[in-house]
Amino acid sequence: xxxxxxxxxxxxxxxxxxxxxxxxxxxxxxxxxxxxxxxxxxxxxxxxxxxxxxxxxxxxxxxxxxxxxxxxxxxxxxxxxxxxxxxxxxxxxxxxxxxxxxxxxxxxxxxxxxxxxxxxxxxxxxxxxxxxxxxxxxxxxxxxxxxxxxxxxxxxxxxxxxxxxxxxxxxxxxxxxxxxxxxxxxxxxxxxxxxxxxxxxxxxxxxxxxxxxxxxxxxxxxxxxxxxxxxxxxxxxxxxxxxxxxxxxxxxxxxxxxxxxxxxxxxxxxxxxxxxxxxxxxxxxxxxxxxxxxxxxxxxxxxxxxxxxxxxxxxxxxxxxxxxxxxxxxxxxxxxxxxxxxxxxxxxxxxxxxxxxxxxxxxxxxx
Ligand SMILES: *[C@@H]1O[C@H](CO)[C@@H](O)[C@H](O)[C@H]1NC(C)=O
Ligand SMILES: *[C@@H]1O[C@H](CO)[C@@H](O)[C@H](O)[C@H]1NC(C)=O
Ligand SMILES: *[C@@H]1O[C@H](CO)[C@@H](O)[C@H](O)[C@H]1NC(C)=O
Ligand SMILES: *[C@@H]1O[C@H](CO)[C@@H](O)[C@H](O)[C@H]1NC(C)=O
Ligand SMILES: *[C@@H]1O[C@H](CO)[C@@H](O)[C@H](O)[C@H]1NC(C)=O
Ligand SMILES: *[C@@H]1O[C@H](CO)[C@@H](O)[C@H](O)[C@H]1NC(C)=O
Numbered sequence: 001x002x003x004x005x006x007x008x009x010x011x012x013x014x015x016x017x018x019x020x021x022x023x024x025x026x027x028x029x030x031x032x033x034x035x036x037x038x039x040x041x042x043x044x045x046x047x048x049x050x051x052x053x054x055x056x057x058x059x060x061x062x063x064x065x066x067x068x069x070x071x072x073x074x075x076x077x078x079x080x081x082x083x084x085x086x087x088x089x090x091x092x093x094x095x096x097x098x099x100x101x102x103x104x105x106x107x108x109x110x111x112x113x114x115x116x117x118x119x120x121x122x123x124x125x126x127x128x129x130x131x132x133x134x135x136x137x138x139x140x141x142x143x144x145x146x147x148x149x150x151x152x153x154x155x156x157x158x159x160x161x162x163x164x165x166x167x168x169x170x171x172x173x174x175x176x177x178x179x180x181x182x183x184x185x186x187x188x189x190x191x192x193x194x195x196x197x198x199x200x201x202x203x204x205x206x207x208x209x210x211x212x213x214x215x216x217x218x219x220x221x222x223x224x225x226x227x228x229x230x231x232x233x234x235x236x237x238x239x240x241x242x243x244x245x246x247x248x249x250x251x252x253x254x255x256x257x258x259x260x261x262x263x264x265x266x267x268x269x270x271x272x273x274x275x276x277x278x279x280x281x282x283x284x285x286x287x288x289x290x291x292x293x294x295x296x297x298x299x300x301x302x303x304x305x306x307x308x309x310x311x312x313x314x315x316x317x318x319x320x321x322x323x324x325x326x327x328x329x330x331x332x333x334x335x336x337x338x339x340x341x342x343x344x345x346x347x348x349x350x351x352x353x354x355x356x357x358x359x360x361x362x363x364x365x366x367x
Contacts, residue, residue, distance in 0.1 A: 077335025
Protein backbone atom coordinates (compact mmCIF):
# COMPACT_ATOMS: atom_id res chain seq x y z
CA UNK A 1 0.00 0.00 0.00
CA UNK A 2 1.39 3.36 -0.91
CA UNK A 3 1.06 6.32 1.37
CA UNK A 4 1.48 9.52 -0.57
CA UNK A 5 3.52 12.20 1.10
CA UNK A 6 1.37 15.12 2.01
CA UNK A 7 2.06 18.76 1.91
CA UNK A 8 -0.96 20.42 3.33
CA UNK A 9 -1.55 24.10 3.24
CA UNK A 10 -3.90 24.58 6.09
CA UNK A 11 -6.55 27.21 5.84
CA UNK A 12 -4.33 28.91 3.32
CA UNK A 13 -7.17 30.76 1.75
CA UNK A 14 -8.72 33.64 3.61
CA UNK A 15 -11.96 32.82 1.88
CA UNK A 16 -12.11 29.53 3.75
CA UNK A 17 -15.23 29.48 5.90
CA UNK A 18 -13.18 27.63 8.49
CA UNK A 19 -10.96 30.59 9.16
CA UNK A 20 -13.07 33.58 8.27
CA UNK A 21 -15.08 33.79 11.47
CA UNK A 22 -12.73 32.17 13.93
CA UNK A 23 -15.79 30.97 15.77
CA UNK A 24 -15.26 27.40 16.67
CA UNK A 25 -18.68 27.12 18.19
CA UNK A 26 -21.03 28.77 15.74
CA UNK A 27 -22.99 26.32 13.60
CA UNK A 28 -19.97 24.04 13.65
CA UNK A 29 -17.81 26.39 11.62
CA UNK A 30 -14.13 25.76 12.07
CA UNK A 31 -14.66 22.25 13.35
CA UNK A 32 -13.01 19.56 11.25
CA UNK A 33 -14.49 16.14 10.50
CA UNK A 34 -12.26 13.07 10.67
CA UNK A 35 -13.86 9.90 9.36
CA UNK A 36 -12.82 6.34 10.24
CA UNK A 37 -13.95 2.76 9.89
CA UNK A 38 -15.44 0.53 7.22
CA UNK A 39 -17.43 0.65 3.99
CA UNK A 40 -20.25 2.60 5.60
CA UNK A 41 -17.75 5.50 5.80
CA UNK A 42 -15.32 4.75 2.93
CA UNK A 43 -15.39 7.57 0.36
CA UNK A 44 -12.73 6.05 -1.90
CA UNK A 45 -9.83 4.90 0.29
CA UNK A 46 -9.83 1.43 -1.24
CA UNK A 47 -9.35 2.88 -4.73
CA UNK A 48 -5.81 3.64 -3.59
CA UNK A 49 -4.77 0.32 -2.04
CA UNK A 50 -3.91 -3.00 -3.59
CA UNK A 51 -7.13 -4.91 -3.09
CA UNK A 52 -9.81 -6.71 -5.08
CA UNK A 53 -13.19 -5.65 -6.50
CA UNK A 54 -14.81 -7.30 -3.47
CA UNK A 55 -13.52 -4.37 -1.42
CA UNK A 56 -14.19 -1.69 -3.99
CA UNK A 57 -17.15 0.23 -5.34
CA UNK A 58 -15.38 2.27 -8.01
CA UNK A 59 -17.51 1.00 -10.87
CA UNK A 60 -21.10 1.65 -11.99
CA UNK A 61 -23.82 1.56 -10.82
CA UNK A 62 -22.28 2.70 -7.52
CA UNK A 63 -22.67 6.46 -7.24
CA UNK A 64 -25.35 6.68 -9.93
CA UNK A 65 -27.95 8.60 -7.93
CA UNK A 66 -26.05 11.59 -6.63
CA UNK A 67 -22.54 11.73 -8.06
CA UNK A 68 -23.59 10.24 -11.41
CA UNK A 69 -20.27 8.41 -11.40
CA UNK A 70 -18.63 5.82 -9.18
CA UNK A 71 -16.43 7.33 -6.45
CA UNK A 72 -15.65 4.29 -4.35
CA UNK A 73 -18.61 4.86 -2.04
CA UNK A 74 -20.59 1.70 -1.34
CA UNK A 75 -23.98 3.20 -2.15
CA UNK A 76 -25.96 4.58 -5.06
CA UNK A 77 -25.25 8.03 -3.64
CA UNK A 78 -24.01 9.70 -0.50
CA UNK A 79 -22.81 8.21 2.76
CA UNK A 80 -23.86 9.25 6.24
CA UNK A 81 -20.55 11.13 6.52
CA UNK A 82 -21.30 13.14 3.36
CA UNK A 83 -24.57 14.40 4.83
CA UNK A 84 -22.95 15.13 8.19
CA UNK A 85 -20.25 17.18 6.42
CA UNK A 86 -22.98 19.12 4.62
CA UNK A 87 -24.89 19.84 7.84
CA UNK A 88 -21.66 20.98 9.47
CA UNK A 89 -21.12 23.34 6.50
CA UNK A 90 -18.03 21.46 5.40
CA UNK A 91 -17.23 20.37 1.84
CA UNK A 92 -17.07 16.68 0.87
CA UNK A 93 -14.23 15.20 2.89
CA UNK A 94 -11.49 13.52 0.77
CA UNK A 95 -9.84 10.15 1.50
CA UNK A 96 -6.46 10.48 3.19
CA UNK A 97 -4.86 8.30 0.51
CA UNK A 98 -6.26 10.51 -2.23
CA UNK A 99 -4.72 13.73 -0.90
CA UNK A 100 -1.96 15.04 -3.08
CA UNK A 101 1.20 16.95 -2.35
CA UNK A 102 0.43 20.53 -1.47
CA UNK A 103 -3.29 19.95 -1.27
CA UNK A 104 -5.14 22.36 0.96
CA UNK A 105 -6.73 20.97 4.10
CA UNK A 106 -10.39 21.62 3.53
CA UNK A 107 -11.86 20.76 6.87
CA UNK A 108 -11.41 17.05 7.27
CA UNK A 109 -9.90 13.77 6.15
CA UNK A 110 -11.45 10.35 5.59
CA UNK A 111 -9.44 7.29 6.67
CA UNK A 112 -12.23 4.68 6.40
CA UNK A 113 -11.66 1.53 4.33
CA UNK A 114 -14.31 -0.87 3.05
CA UNK A 115 -13.97 -4.27 4.73
CA UNK A 116 -11.94 -2.88 7.64
CA UNK A 117 -12.41 -4.31 11.08
CA UNK A 118 -11.25 -3.59 14.60
CA UNK A 119 -9.37 -6.89 14.52
CA UNK A 120 -6.21 -6.81 12.44
CA UNK A 121 -7.06 -10.24 11.02
CA UNK A 122 -10.37 -9.12 9.52
CA UNK A 123 -9.80 -9.18 5.74
CA UNK A 124 -6.09 -8.71 6.47
CA UNK A 125 -4.12 -7.63 3.40
CA UNK A 126 -7.17 -6.27 1.60
CA UNK A 127 -8.10 -3.29 3.77
CA UNK A 128 -6.70 -0.50 5.92
CA UNK A 129 -7.57 -1.79 9.37
CA UNK A 130 -8.67 0.46 12.24
CA UNK A 131 -5.25 0.47 13.92
CA UNK A 132 -3.57 1.49 10.68
CA UNK A 133 -6.13 4.29 10.34
CA UNK A 134 -4.95 5.58 13.73
CA UNK A 135 -1.36 5.50 12.45
CA UNK A 136 -2.43 7.57 9.47
CA UNK A 137 -4.08 10.09 11.79
CA UNK A 138 -0.73 10.47 13.55
CA UNK A 139 0.95 11.03 10.17
CA UNK A 140 -1.66 13.65 9.33
CA UNK A 141 -1.02 15.45 12.60
CA UNK A 142 2.70 15.62 11.82
CA UNK A 143 1.93 17.21 8.47
CA UNK A 144 -0.46 19.70 10.03
CA UNK A 145 2.21 20.71 12.54
CA UNK A 146 4.72 21.22 9.78
CA UNK A 147 2.41 23.33 7.68
CA UNK A 148 0.43 25.19 10.27
CA UNK A 149 2.47 25.20 13.38
CA UNK A 150 2.03 23.31 16.56
CA UNK A 151 -0.81 25.32 18.07
CA UNK A 152 -3.04 25.39 15.01
CA UNK A 153 -2.55 21.65 14.41
CA UNK A 154 -3.40 20.97 18.03
CA UNK A 155 -6.57 23.06 17.78
CA UNK A 156 -7.78 21.34 14.62
CA UNK A 157 -7.17 17.89 16.08
CA UNK A 158 -8.75 18.79 19.41
CA UNK A 159 -11.86 20.53 18.13
CA UNK A 160 -12.51 18.03 15.34
CA UNK A 161 -15.28 15.44 15.39
CA UNK A 162 -14.16 11.82 14.90
CA UNK A 163 -16.93 9.94 13.07
CA UNK A 164 -16.42 6.20 13.40
CA UNK A 165 -18.16 3.12 11.99
CA UNK A 166 -16.30 -0.05 12.93
CA UNK A 167 -16.97 -3.62 14.03
CA UNK A 168 -19.54 -5.02 11.61
CA UNK A 169 -16.91 -6.74 9.43
CA UNK A 170 -15.41 -8.45 12.47
CA UNK A 171 -18.79 -10.19 12.86
CA UNK A 172 -19.74 -10.53 9.20
CA UNK A 173 -16.53 -12.28 8.23
CA UNK A 174 -17.06 -15.26 10.54
CA UNK A 175 -20.85 -15.27 10.06
CA UNK A 176 -20.58 -15.49 6.29
CA UNK A 177 -17.34 -17.41 5.82
CA UNK A 178 -16.61 -19.27 9.05
CA UNK A 179 -19.79 -19.83 11.06
CA UNK A 180 -18.08 -22.63 13.01
CA UNK A 181 -15.96 -20.00 14.79
CA UNK A 182 -18.59 -19.50 17.47
CA UNK A 183 -18.27 -23.12 18.50
CA UNK A 184 -14.71 -22.46 19.62
CA UNK A 185 -15.21 -19.01 21.14
CA UNK A 186 -18.30 -17.63 22.85
CA UNK A 187 -20.03 -14.67 21.26
CA UNK A 188 -19.42 -12.69 24.44
CA UNK A 189 -15.67 -13.33 24.38
CA UNK A 190 -15.42 -12.50 20.70
CA UNK A 191 -17.34 -9.25 21.21
CA UNK A 192 -15.04 -8.49 24.15
CA UNK A 193 -12.04 -8.83 21.87
CA UNK A 194 -13.54 -6.53 19.22
CA UNK A 195 -14.52 -3.95 21.83
CA UNK A 196 -11.09 -4.21 23.49
CA UNK A 197 -9.41 -3.37 20.20
CA UNK A 198 -11.79 -0.49 19.52
CA UNK A 199 -11.10 0.86 23.01
CA UNK A 200 -7.36 0.77 22.33
CA UNK A 201 -7.79 2.83 19.16
CA UNK A 202 -10.15 5.32 20.83
CA UNK A 203 -7.58 5.85 23.57
CA UNK A 204 -4.94 6.28 20.86
CA UNK A 205 -7.05 8.94 19.13
CA UNK A 206 -7.49 10.70 22.47
CA UNK A 207 -3.75 10.60 22.98
CA UNK A 208 -3.20 12.19 19.57
CA UNK A 209 -5.49 14.96 20.82
CA UNK A 210 -9.00 14.03 19.66
CA UNK A 211 -11.82 14.81 22.10
CA UNK A 212 -15.15 14.49 20.29
CA UNK A 213 -16.10 11.01 19.12
CA UNK A 214 -19.24 10.08 17.17
CA UNK A 215 -19.75 6.32 17.04
CA UNK A 216 -22.17 4.69 14.62
CA UNK A 217 -23.40 1.58 16.42
CA UNK A 218 -23.69 -1.68 14.53
CA UNK A 219 -26.89 -2.00 12.53
CA UNK A 220 -29.17 -5.00 12.36
CA UNK A 221 -26.56 -7.10 10.56
CA UNK A 222 -28.80 -10.13 10.55
CA UNK A 223 -31.27 -8.36 8.26
CA UNK A 224 -28.75 -7.33 5.59
CA UNK A 225 -29.82 -9.12 2.38
CA UNK A 226 -26.60 -11.13 2.28
CA UNK A 227 -27.06 -12.43 5.82
CA UNK A 228 -30.79 -12.93 5.38
CA UNK A 229 -30.07 -15.14 2.37
CA UNK A 230 -28.14 -17.50 4.62
CA UNK A 231 -31.09 -18.32 6.90
CA UNK A 232 -33.39 -21.18 6.09
CA UNK A 233 -36.56 -19.17 5.56
CA UNK A 234 -35.18 -15.74 4.72
CA UNK A 235 -35.83 -14.25 8.13
CA UNK A 236 -33.21 -12.05 9.78
CA UNK A 237 -30.35 -14.01 11.32
CA UNK A 238 -30.87 -14.07 15.06
CA UNK A 239 -27.24 -14.96 15.61
CA UNK A 240 -25.96 -11.94 13.67
CA UNK A 241 -28.40 -9.63 15.40
CA UNK A 242 -27.39 -11.00 18.77
CA UNK A 243 -23.75 -10.15 18.04
CA UNK A 244 -24.74 -6.65 16.94
CA UNK A 245 -26.72 -6.09 20.13
CA UNK A 246 -23.99 -7.46 22.40
CA UNK A 247 -21.50 -5.22 20.63
CA UNK A 248 -23.62 -2.09 21.00
CA UNK A 249 -24.28 -2.68 24.69
CA UNK A 250 -20.57 -3.23 25.37
CA UNK A 251 -19.57 -0.21 23.28
CA UNK A 252 -21.94 2.19 25.05
CA UNK A 253 -20.59 1.02 28.37
CA UNK A 254 -16.98 1.57 27.25
CA UNK A 255 -17.84 5.06 25.97
CA UNK A 256 -19.40 6.04 29.30
CA UNK A 257 -16.29 4.79 31.09
CA UNK A 258 -13.93 6.69 28.81
CA UNK A 259 -15.95 9.86 29.36
CA UNK A 260 -15.46 9.46 33.10
CA UNK A 261 -11.79 8.56 32.97
CA UNK A 262 -10.42 10.74 30.20
CA UNK A 263 -10.55 14.47 30.84
CA UNK A 264 -12.51 16.24 28.10
CA UNK A 265 -13.60 13.04 26.28
CA UNK A 266 -17.02 13.63 24.69
CA UNK A 267 -19.05 11.22 22.60
CA UNK A 268 -22.23 10.53 20.69
CA UNK A 269 -23.51 7.01 20.14
CA UNK A 270 -25.93 6.47 17.26
CA UNK A 271 -28.35 3.61 17.84
CA UNK A 272 -28.20 2.44 14.24
CA UNK A 273 -29.56 -0.96 15.27
CA UNK A 274 -32.92 0.40 16.42
CA UNK A 275 -33.34 3.01 13.69
CA UNK A 276 -32.35 0.49 11.00
CA UNK A 277 -34.58 -2.25 12.37
CA UNK A 278 -37.59 0.06 12.31
CA UNK A 279 -37.02 0.84 8.65
CA UNK A 280 -36.58 -2.82 7.82
CA UNK A 281 -39.71 -3.77 9.73
CA UNK A 282 -41.93 -0.90 8.61
CA UNK A 283 -40.40 0.38 5.36
CA UNK A 284 -43.48 2.26 4.17
CA UNK A 285 -43.59 4.32 7.33
CA UNK A 286 -40.24 5.81 6.29
CA UNK A 287 -40.93 6.21 2.57
CA UNK A 288 -39.42 2.90 1.41
CA UNK A 289 -41.07 0.08 -0.56
CA UNK A 290 -38.45 -2.63 -0.14
CA UNK A 291 -36.33 -3.60 2.84
CA UNK A 292 -35.59 -7.27 2.25
CA UNK A 293 -34.20 -7.33 -1.27
CA UNK A 294 -31.20 -5.28 -2.27
CA UNK A 295 -31.55 -2.91 -5.22
CA UNK A 296 -28.41 -4.21 -6.90
CA UNK A 297 -27.08 -7.77 -7.02
CA UNK A 298 -28.18 -11.24 -8.03
CA UNK A 299 -29.92 -14.31 -6.73
CA UNK A 300 -32.43 -14.48 -3.88
CA UNK A 301 -32.75 -11.10 -2.14
CA UNK A 302 -30.18 -9.90 -4.68
CA UNK A 303 -27.91 -11.02 -1.89
CA UNK A 304 -25.09 -12.17 -4.11
CA UNK A 305 -22.60 -9.32 -4.05
CA UNK A 306 -22.33 -9.13 -7.83
CA UNK A 307 -23.52 -5.51 -8.06
CA UNK A 308 -21.56 -3.87 -10.89
CA UNK A 309 -20.52 -7.15 -12.50
CA UNK A 310 -16.89 -6.91 -11.40
CA UNK A 311 -16.92 -9.41 -8.58
CA UNK A 312 -16.65 -12.68 -10.44
CA UNK A 313 -20.10 -12.82 -12.01
CA UNK A 314 -20.87 -10.32 -14.79
CA UNK A 315 -24.67 -10.67 -14.61
CA UNK A 316 -26.62 -8.77 -11.99
CA UNK A 317 -29.93 -6.96 -11.63
CA UNK A 318 -30.45 -3.34 -10.75
CA UNK A 319 -33.68 -1.82 -9.50
CA UNK A 320 -35.08 1.29 -11.15
CA UNK A 321 -35.74 3.25 -8.00
CA UNK A 322 -32.97 2.87 -5.42
CA UNK A 323 -34.71 5.51 -3.27
CA UNK A 324 -37.42 2.93 -2.60
CA UNK A 325 -34.87 0.49 -1.18
CA UNK A 326 -33.32 0.46 2.28
CA UNK A 327 -30.38 -1.55 0.89
CA UNK A 328 -28.61 -0.58 -2.29
CA UNK A 329 -26.49 -3.73 -2.38
CA UNK A 330 -26.30 -6.87 -0.27
CA UNK A 331 -24.74 -5.05 2.70
CA UNK A 332 -25.00 -1.31 2.17
CA UNK A 333 -27.75 1.27 2.62
CA UNK A 334 -29.10 3.42 -0.19
CA UNK A 335 -28.50 7.18 -0.42
CA UNK A 336 -31.94 7.72 1.05
CA UNK A 337 -31.41 5.38 3.98
CA UNK A 338 -28.09 7.13 4.67
CA UNK A 339 -29.84 10.51 4.55
CA UNK A 340 -32.29 9.38 7.20
CA UNK A 341 -29.50 8.04 9.44
CA UNK A 342 -27.53 11.27 9.05
CA UNK A 343 -30.52 13.43 9.98
CA UNK A 344 -31.15 11.33 13.06
CA UNK A 345 -27.50 11.68 14.03
CA UNK A 346 -27.42 15.40 13.37
CA UNK A 347 -30.46 16.59 15.24
CA UNK A 348 -32.29 13.46 16.38
CA UNK A 349 -33.56 13.02 19.91
CA UNK A 350 -31.82 11.23 22.76
CA UNK A 351 -33.75 8.08 21.89
CA UNK A 352 -31.44 7.50 18.88
CA UNK A 353 -28.32 9.58 19.45
CA UNK A 354 -26.98 10.00 22.94
CA UNK A 355 -25.86 11.69 25.11
CA UNK A 356 -25.56 14.49 22.50
CA UNK A 357 -26.59 14.72 18.89
CA UNK A 358 -23.95 15.78 16.38
CA UNK A 359 -25.24 19.32 16.07
CA UNK A 360 -24.45 19.71 19.77
CA UNK A 361 -21.17 17.77 19.59
CA UNK A 362 -19.90 20.02 16.79
CA UNK A 363 -20.75 23.14 18.80
CA UNK A 364 -19.37 21.91 22.07
CA UNK A 365 -16.37 23.93 23.21
CA UNK A 366 -13.69 22.64 25.48
CA UNK A 367 -12.30 24.71 28.25
C1 LIG B 1 -18.69 30.99 21.07
O1 LIG B 1 -20.03 31.42 21.06
C2 LIG B 1 -20.25 32.50 21.92
C3 LIG B 1 -21.76 32.79 21.90
O2 LIG B 1 -22.27 32.68 20.61
C4 LIG B 1 -19.41 33.70 21.46
O3 LIG B 1 -19.61 34.79 22.34
C5 LIG B 1 -17.95 33.32 21.46
O4 LIG B 1 -17.18 34.36 20.93
C6 LIG B 1 -17.74 32.07 20.62
N1 LIG B 1 -16.36 31.60 20.75
C7 LIG B 1 -15.51 31.65 19.74
C8 LIG B 1 -14.18 31.06 19.98
O5 LIG B 1 -15.80 32.15 18.69
C1 LIG C 1 -1.30 -6.81 -5.13
O1 LIG C 1 -1.78 -7.98 -4.51
C2 LIG C 1 -1.67 -9.12 -5.31
C3 LIG C 1 -2.35 -10.29 -4.62
O2 LIG C 1 -2.43 -10.13 -3.25
C4 LIG C 1 -0.18 -9.41 -5.57
O3 LIG C 1 -0.05 -10.54 -6.39
C5 LIG C 1 0.43 -8.19 -6.25
O4 LIG C 1 1.80 -8.38 -6.38
C6 LIG C 1 0.18 -6.94 -5.45
N1 LIG C 1 0.61 -5.78 -6.22
C7 LIG C 1 1.30 -4.80 -5.68
C8 LIG C 1 1.66 -3.68 -6.59
O5 LIG C 1 1.65 -4.80 -4.51
C1 LIG D 1 -7.34 -7.34 20.08
O1 LIG D 1 -7.55 -8.42 19.22
C2 LIG D 1 -6.60 -9.46 19.33
C3 LIG D 1 -6.93 -10.47 18.25
O2 LIG D 1 -6.78 -9.85 16.99
C4 LIG D 1 -6.65 -10.05 20.71
O3 LIG D 1 -5.68 -11.06 20.84
C5 LIG D 1 -6.41 -8.97 21.74
O4 LIG D 1 -6.58 -9.47 23.02
C6 LIG D 1 -7.40 -7.82 21.53
N1 LIG D 1 -7.04 -6.72 22.39
C7 LIG D 1 -7.81 -6.31 23.38
C8 LIG D 1 -7.30 -5.14 24.18
O5 LIG D 1 -8.88 -6.83 23.64
C1 LIG E 1 -38.06 -18.61 10.25
O1 LIG E 1 -37.36 -19.55 11.07
C2 LIG E 1 -37.09 -19.10 12.38
C3 LIG E 1 -36.31 -20.18 13.09
O2 LIG E 1 -35.30 -20.66 12.27
C4 LIG E 1 -38.39 -18.80 13.09
O3 LIG E 1 -38.13 -18.29 14.39
C5 LIG E 1 -39.20 -17.79 12.32
O4 LIG E 1 -40.46 -17.61 12.91
C6 LIG E 1 -39.40 -18.24 10.88
N1 LIG E 1 -40.01 -17.15 10.14
C7 LIG E 1 -40.94 -17.36 9.23
C8 LIG E 1 -41.48 -16.13 8.55
O5 LIG E 1 -41.34 -18.44 8.93
C1 LIG F 1 -23.12 -15.96 -6.50
O1 LIG F 1 -23.08 -16.11 -7.90
C2 LIG F 1 -22.01 -16.94 -8.35
C3 LIG F 1 -22.03 -16.94 -9.85
O2 LIG F 1 -23.31 -17.22 -10.35
C4 LIG F 1 -22.18 -18.35 -7.80
O3 LIG F 1 -21.10 -19.15 -8.21
C5 LIG F 1 -22.20 -18.25 -6.28
O4 LIG F 1 -22.46 -19.51 -5.73
C6 LIG F 1 -23.27 -17.29 -5.82
N1 LIG F 1 -23.12 -17.11 -4.40
C7 LIG F 1 -24.15 -17.08 -3.60
C8 LIG F 1 -23.84 -16.91 -2.15
O5 LIG F 1 -25.30 -17.17 -3.97
C1 LIG G 1 -32.56 18.45 11.26
O1 LIG G 1 -31.50 18.68 10.35
C2 LIG G 1 -31.86 18.50 9.01
C3 LIG G 1 -30.62 18.63 8.20
O2 LIG G 1 -29.98 19.86 8.43
C4 LIG G 1 -32.93 19.52 8.63
O3 LIG G 1 -33.34 19.28 7.30
C5 LIG G 1 -34.10 19.38 9.56
O4 LIG G 1 -35.04 20.40 9.31
C6 LIG G 1 -33.67 19.46 11.00
N1 LIG G 1 -34.80 19.17 11.87
C7 LIG G 1 -35.05 19.89 12.93
C8 LIG G 1 -36.22 19.46 13.72
O5 LIG G 1 -34.37 20.84 13.26
